[in-house]
Amino acid sequence: MEDSTYKMLYDAPIGKMIIISNGESIIEIDHVNHDEPVTNNPDDLCQLATKQLDEYFAGKRTSFDLSLKPQGTDFQLKAWTALTTIPYGETISYGEQAKRMDNPKAVRAVGGANGKNPFSIVVPCHRVIGANGTLTGYTGGISRKEWLLDFERSVVGKGESSE
Incomplete structure (x- = not known):
């Protein structure tokens, strides 16, 4: 190689x-x-x-099919894998992500791992929000996180209205 x-x-x-x-x-x-x-x-x-x-x-793809090679700790890899289970256009809290990883007390560690996610958008850390619904922590900036969430919700909304 x-x-x-x-x-x-x-x-x-x-x-x-x-x-x-x-x-x-x-x-x-x-x-x-x-x-x-x-x-x-x-x-x-x-x-x-x-x-x-x-x-x-373009609103035509809701998941990605790429060969990814993440490099991180076992915990980070588990956190990033959990991110891929969040449906397009939906959000979960950091606490929910920690629960999905069978480690409900690791909320802060989950946030730290998400901050080191090497695959913006493709591994959707932008879909994780604060427990009270606020937009927090996105290395691309909160304005980008808000844009991505609004965009995904608008695409999902268009899909529902055409049924």
Whole structure:
């Protein structure tokens, strides 16, 4: 296996994102919160992620089918797996996520793990909110979290109205 990294900037409706592949799996999809020079050298995996993100932002994709290679602690991996069970357009609290992980007292640790999620949008940490319903903790910024939740709810609403 080559030790190559492929990168691509993606212009999302909520700002620039970076997609990084190791040639075999996607290793990161994240918001770019500052000007950082990126040399675009995408591979087929970066292109596939871009295609799926385009479909997501067009309201045509509610889940992703990408080869992801997350790197984290066992707890983080379990937290990120739990995120993938949250239905599109819905939210849960950090406490609910901890319960789903069979560790109901780990609410703060869950928040910390979510903050290190390497796959923004694809592994939907934006769907986790505070126990009182407030939007809290999103590395892409609360305004992006709010936009994503509103967007998903609007897509779900359109689907329901056409039945």
